Amino acid sequence: MDRKSGRRRTLLTCVLIFALGAPARAEDDGPRVSIIRDAEIEQLLRDYTAPVLKAAGIHSEAAKIILVGDRSFNAFVADGQKIFVNTGALMEAKTPNEIIGVLAHETGHIAGGHLARGRQELAKATILSVAGMLASAGAMVAARGAFNRRDGQVGMDSAGAVGILLGPQEAVKRSLLAYQRGEEQAADRMAVRFLTATRQSAKGMLEVFNRFAGESLFKTTAIDPYLQSHPLPNERISNLDQAAKQSPYFDVPDSPALQARHDLMRAKLVGFMGNSGEVARRYPISDLSLPARYARVIADNRFGRLEDALRGADALVAADPKNPYFWELKGQILLEAGRANQAIAPLRKAAAIAGPGATPIRVLLGHALVSADDPKLLNEAVSVLANATQRDEDSADAWEFLSMAYFRKGENAKAQLAAAEGLFVAGKYVEARTQATRAQAQFKEGTQGWLKADDILTYRPPGSE
Template sequence: MPDRQPAQPRTAPRTGLPRRIAAAALALVLAVTTGSPQPAAAQGQPKLPIVRDAETEALLKDYMTPVLKAAGLAKQNVEVTLINDRNFNAFVADGRRIFVFLGTLVEAKNPNEVIGVLAHETGHIAGGHLARMRQQLAAAQTVSIVAFLLSLGAVAAGAASGSARDTNLGGALGGIMTGPQEMIRRSLLSYQRGEEQAADRAAITYLHATHQSPKGMLDTFRRLSDQSLFISRGVDPYTLSHPLPRERISQLEELVAKSPYKDARDPAELQLRHDLMRAKIIGYFDRADTVARRYPLSDTSLPARYARAISAYRFKQVREAIAQIDGLIATQPNNPYFHELKGQALLESARPAEAIAPLRRAVALAPNANLIRIMLGQALVATGDKAHAEEAIRELSRALTRETLAADGYRQLAIAYGRKGDIANADLASAQAAFAGGEFQTARHLAARAKTRFANGSPGWLKADDIENYKPPKLDGRS
């Protein structure tokens, strides 16, 4: 919505309507035609609780790659973003990001179930459903405005004939508007149900193309159907945005029965990675007693040992945790995430010098894991040793070329530059940290100071100039 309402006319239009109703009508039409939604943060809404983890992101990328290729989206740079919520859910917010709740990963018993969810969301992206939904909403808005204006004419005619008393106009207006608005709502919901069904069918196509079973997708929707069955009983199907569970399950059962890959199984190595990911989430986010119940000492599997080691480190049993992590490394010496865990446990226990070696090993084993590279840079900086400044700058700079919004990484880079005596780049990194954190005024101030230390037109000067002259979009959507 705009910051303030447009000025109201001094006299009401000649429609026979009382001024208070005509003014309210004009205000509503103007709000519908000129208003624009504000970002969630601007409306006082909490930001999405995004979770970053190199291991989980790498696994989901491996899940997504063949699906995106089958959908013709291999070059679209579609990313999966993790949300710290233990519900089973996933959604698409734009044409390049799929949001997945941690609960989806924990509840999914095998990779195929998660891949089915990702394939469905990919179907929305490949089908252009978001763009078409925006067109539907725009069309609905136009119809709403026209219907509203027509209803004004109807009420005005009644008022002019004397058949509508002033006290009844509000009710008449509301009653006339209810019909068109309800039809528009049902039309949009019906359209969305059609898109959900289209995404289901697209997902089956992608799974067939990659020789994967659609059974995991069916199992997922069956579970969701069981959870929502009580909701759908007695509900008007035209008021639901998704197909009714029984209809959706029936359609998927038919498609799965015809699939030549319905009995295909996930590779054992992929299943183990999936189980390790689930154990990691549980180890990091659940209470110690919950972890102990889910993964008792009698369970000697690698995922169980992983979860217990993480839980021990989280709850300050560092010596025990390190011993358990060393056991994990002995079992899988080339698993970069076991080395990462050891480095993180040591770093967060104020032992950064000891954390460097396992983090270096983790980076060597997973050179594209920029989050681990940033942690290595943090450990190098945390030692306070000037001899590590150059390596810290190298590692952090390399990681930040991809992780451009990692504010903590820029802060560590600023410290490393400062320790080296490079004040110009220290100011620039501080400005980048503030910018990545959305602190634009602070970022501009630091960038302006950095510009005075760089040669005019140099790469550093240009980066600082971009930050200083950046103008964030207005909260009301106007430029």
């Protein structure tokens, strides 16, 4: 996108969201969504999604998968071609196939253009609702004017008046929900088609929906089927079961290598997000598998057992020296312990093995280079972090550490511009404009730095005008 034609937008800007399970909560209803960055998980999800996107005719670079820090089992599409996946879904899915099925369903929404059409339906529904309310209001006024000549009473009570006003809104809501149910069923069908085209099973997807059917959220007793945003579980599973079992690949299992990566991902999330009891329950000391050791090392670091964590990280690296994420973990443990100089070598190793696309590792390396407080490392820090921001301009941490590196080099204008970029990405527009104003005053008008600062200064968030 041309920076002058429109700035980057914060997440979840669309109104209508197609969620896998319960509809995602709007920002106005609670705290903002917590986005998690992790090179290992992001790469695994990209690998899960790439064949499905290709089958759907969607360029892999056009779609983006975003990890949401929420323990509920859910995924949804929003804000164009973005697929949001909750950490809870990844932690509870026992096989790659379950998550691949979920991603295929969400890809179905993207391929079907459901968000764009959903916005059109929403706009149409809004117009119909307003028109209906105006007509109802006119009817209510007329009714209130119809006095009973004999007793002087109004011919309609307040409850009846409210009923007239709410009637059109209820009809519009049912119409909109019916539309959304139809799109959910269409996404299910497309998901099965994509999985079949990539010679993958839809069994995992079927297992996910069977799980939903057993949860209280999806109990159907005394539920009006016309007031649901998703098809009723029994109906949905019946349709999906029939389609899934027609595929010749229904019984094809996940590869052992992919299952191993999936198990490491789950262990990592439990280590970082679970309490000590959950970690111990899922990965007891008696479990000597690599995922169990991975989870326990992460938990040791989280709960202040530094030396145990370092010994465990060294053991992981020794067990699989070609795994960049084990090197990353060792570097992270050292960096968080205040040993930035010692963290640099393992993080360099992690970045070299993982490749240029592992932006979170490079951000961590840049952080270590800046924190080492060694002037000789600042040029490397700027190079690493500038590269990270070019590959992922929405990384607020990368901009923050780049700002620190420029500041320590004495390049204040660049430092303030990078700070402005980081604040902008974080949605702190007032603070971003303050830093951008300071930066712009130090750049010559028309230069790249001046234009970037001006881009921030002239941006207005949606709904602010």
